[in-house]
Ligand SMILES: Nc1ncnc2c1ncn2[C@@H]1O[C@H](COP(=O)(O)OP(=O)(O)OP(=O)(O)O)[C@@H](O)[C@H]1O
């Protein structure tokens with residue numbers, strides 16, 4: 001393992017089993033007040049707990065967080081006016097009827113049980129050639145939420161801009177070894193490039209501008225599309241999930257990510273041009289399925305930056321559900337300034353603002369992703 005350990009925001013690295021920044025953190029600004037609602041039981045749900053999913057909690061729907069707090073993604077939140085955008089205006093009705101923001105009945109996603117067997121990892125590519133849709137934010141926070149649920153997670157920064165590395169408190173300019181070296185130098189040991197993050201159980205393969213050279217250099221390589229797959233192979237037994245943050249293009253790096261992946265998550269920003277370019281993306285996914293990676297699946301479309309106060313956001317989400325039906329995750333990520341704040345802090349929202357609605361949304365996404373995995 002690389003000597004350096006990431007210290008987000010210049011702080012201390014986390015101690016094992018306890019993500020840095022979770023215990024004793026004073027919340028920045030006011031956050032949603034969390035009350036444990038009694039309106040729901042697992043019996044009023046449409047998806048039932050997988051028999052593999054055992055939980056030690058006595059109360060259904062509550063997961064114990066590493067710092068001893070409890071989190072219930074279905075609990076009633078007292079909206080903080082500043083972040084009310086993430087709460088539906090008719091929240092009471094939605095809760096009563098259990099209609100989710102996508103307009104479909106909201107299933108209950110069980111609390112993931114402990115992992116029985118480590119690896120081989122499921123590889124997820126976070127992909128959309130459109131820029132600024134929430135790929136990096138979703139990679140960091142889905143990864144951190146999966147790690148909170150006891151999964152071993154490897155995040156791969158596969159964008160030469162290094163935004164994922166920055167978002168986890170790493171300065172890409174100071175890196176000597178990155179994912180580029182792992183791709184291009186034969187015999188490079190993954191441990192030399194791997195960084196531990198402040199989130200227990202989550203590691204990072206960082207990147208910087210060097211990776212842009214790989215796109216050019218790979219062109220003349222044999223089996224150039226499967227270079228990342230070969231590089232990741234020796235690490236898969238150490239992790240449960242590998243999440244690859246793709247760059248906003250459909251070039252050779254993204255094709256490498258799709259060739260290595262088992263599943264694709266496509267984040268879509270809830271704004272007018274959200275669906276523009278998605279046809280090209282699905283075409284690319286199909287081509288990779290046909291020619292390079294027959295086991296590749298579209299796991300889901302993730303609606304991000306949803307603002308339920310605006311008719312526009314609601315209309316876009318309705319269009320996305322109309323177009324992709326059950327491929328759209330029930331979990332929707334609301335728009336909140338907390339996410340840009342986390343980039344500055346260099347840590348996931350699950351530790352930066354553990355009780356925020358944004359953190360709850362990514363934990364819910366982790367549960368949905370795990371439920372989809374178990375359903376296979
Ligand atoms: N749910 C959200 N609410 C508000 N802001 C968000 C949300 N998700 C992401 N952002 C912000 O939007 C910007 C773009 O997000 P992000 O970097 O995750 O997108 P991206 O798809 O990875 O972009 P790129 O294509 O450039 O790699 C960032 O400033 C991020 O903090």
Ligand SMILES: [Mg+2]
Pocket residue numbers: 135136137159163164245246
């Ligand atoms: Mg990005």
